[in-house]
Amino acid sequence: MAPGILDATHVACAETRPSKKVKLSEAADVLTDEVDDVATAVPSHPLDIKPAGNAYTASENIKAHSGSFARLPDELLNHVFESFDADSLVRLGSTCRFLYAFTRLDELWRALFVSSPPDNFQWRSTWRSTYLGTAEERATFFSCKHLFSDVLYRPFQCANLTLEPFVTNVPSQNAIQRLQNLTREEYSEKWTGKPFILTAPVKEWPVYGKWTPEYLLKKYPDVEFRAEAVDWPMSKYIDYMTNSRDESPLYVFDRAFVEKTGITTDRDAPDAAYWSPDCFGEDLFGVLGEYRPDCRWMILGPKRSGSTFHKDPNATNAWNAVLTGCKYWLMFPSSSALPPPPGVILSDDQSEITSPLSIAEYLLTFHSLARSTPGCREGICYAGEILHVPSGWFHLVLNLEDSLALTQNFVPRKRLPDVLGFLQDQRDQVSGFKEDICDQAYEIFVERLGEKHPDVLKEGLAELEKKARKGRGKWEELTKADEEQAEGGFSFGFGFGDGDEDEETP
Ligand SMILES: O=C(O)CCC(=O)C(=O)O
Ligand SMILES: [Fe+2]
Structure with a gap:
């Protein structure tokens, strides 16, 4: 979604309401109902932050007097803060409401937690409180009423989306x-x-x-x-x-x-x-x-x-x-x-x-x-x-x-050719095997299957070959004219991880 544009059906805040064409006589009732519905569906942001688009009709905007950091685009500022440590975020957040809001974004604290999890932590409702070990009752909440930012509002909007x-x-x-x-x-x-x-x-x-x-x-x-x-x-x-x-x-x-x-x-x-x-x-x-x-x-x-x-x-x-x-x-x-x-x-x-x-x-x-x-x-x-x-x-x-x-x-059994084709042709994407055998998964599978179910393996390989020939035939047909004109040869591979389709193009 473009910054500043909110889908009114899924978002609630005082300034963004669902639009609906109604007769004037019904308008008041519908509006009351909608505001009620929407209000129950999405609570207001805990720091009173609003979407960026709301700035256009606002009489006050705290960005206007929040110093040099506020001149950076929100995305960039958030990106810069991703490289800050906890101490810097806490200090910066105590300087003004604007930076308070940006340094509170819980995703920053989740990343800090994951990169260096504290020992014996207790979950305390937010990643910030958990990381800092702050008791819930001591967590502060300042209103950032005239702050308009999609970077700050969108995670909250998404976390409260009516599914x-x-x-x-x-x-x-x-x-x-x-x-x-x-x-x-x-x-x-x-x-x-x-x-x-x-x-x-x-x-x-x-x-x-x-x-x-x-x-x-x-x-x-x-x-x-x-x-x-x-x-x-x-x-x-x-x-x-x-x-x-x-x-x-x-x-x-x-x-x-x-x-x-x-x-x-x-x-x-x-x-x-x-x-x-x-x-x-x-x-x-x-x-x-x-x-x-x-x-x-x-x-x-x-x-x-x-x-x-x-x-x-x-x-x-x-x-x-x-x-x-x-x-x-x-x-x-x-x-x-x-x-x-x-x-x-x-x-x-x-x-x-x-x-x-x-x-x-x-x-x-x-x-x-x-x-x-x-x-x-x-x-x-x-x-x-x-x-x-x-x-x-x-x-x-x-x-x-x-x-x-x-x-x-x-x-x-029916999907064996897909798996054989995948293990053979997409070796760099083979996963879940013990690391040292990932690049030999095809050979090991063929060997083991051959020992236990030789007929199944034979049939699977034949089917794989058939698919390859079919694909090649189609490709050759499609590119005949080009090939006739081509100076040198060219080669291509086939993939078989693709569901039911028999036709493959490179
Ligand atoms: O239950 C889920 O989230 C889906 C799990 C899934 O797609 C998977 O295991 O590959
Ligand atoms: Fe899955």
Whole structure:
């Protein structure tokens, strides 16, 4: 969103109101209702900061008498402060209201915390108070009433965004299909390349109904779990989760949760806590044994946390089972013939995804375009349900409530050519394997699969070769005239991490 321009539907403050065409006689009522709705939806900024656009009609602006720092563009000033240490920020913040507001931006303190976490900290509602160890009752709040800045206002706006309009009224052609049951055969025949929500199997797991954030807190208060760049005991994370106001909340994504909690996941064991639903069949990465890349995670986060657009590693498929809460999914197929989803930027060689926006910013800026883009799929996965992510699909996931989920990545037989192609052709993007074998993942997988399932490997390699030939044929056809004129030869590679499409262009 351009600085200073706010989408009135999602923003509230005294000066920005939703516009709606109404008869004059109804205007007063509607306005009162809207102001009420909006006021309940978005509280005012704790420091009374307003969006930059509001400066145009304001009678006073504290920037006008805040010294040299205030002459810098807000983005630049914030960027400069990112290199300041805590002491400098505290001192500077005590000089005037303008600098007080800029040095209070909690993202600055989150970065300081992550780069040098204090020992034995206690979560105290904000990163600043937590980092400085300030008791909540001693935290000061000065009004910065005549300060207008999107850099300061936008994180607050995003952290208070009303999510409902973005996740309801899903156009019927976008709706992710819900299935009650699915056999192995049906999955293999029809569904390995499509998203769907299974509405039954998780309810059979012993962890369902038992594992909740409260249970984890009670059972594992001192066990450390990975939340992005930090490892926190569950008790601290739950404190944070229930009492923080981050725009993009820290998200537990722990790949060692089975070992840490001591649960059993072997389907046939009498004390199995959960297992991969039968319909997904055999996972061919199972042949890798000790070389198997990371494949399962426990995911925990508050409302508004989630995952920005990405594709899952190594062209694997995945399932994501919600134990508590619910998740909104926004998904797109990918292929080298298709552009990436709106707002997603790919590196020049199409390999890396840069999705610079937070989820809330993405929703504000690109959601309506995404929703009307062909191929878009959307849906909400509720507790007890499981969502299937096909190999190579882009997905963005948003927790609509505090949510606990388990996810597992796997290789179904039908997608073996995608995985073989990815491991072979996109070696620099192979991930999750032990570091020293990342560049040999293809060879090790082929060797192990050949030992255990030679026929499956043969079929997978033949399919891969077929795809390559098909792609080459198409390309040659398309470029025949050019080639005839070309002086020398040229070469190109094929990628096969791209979902259902058979046609590949370089
Ligand atoms: O639950 C989520 O945030 C989505 C997780 C996900 O996309 C993943 O594990 O790859
Ligand atoms: Fe994912």
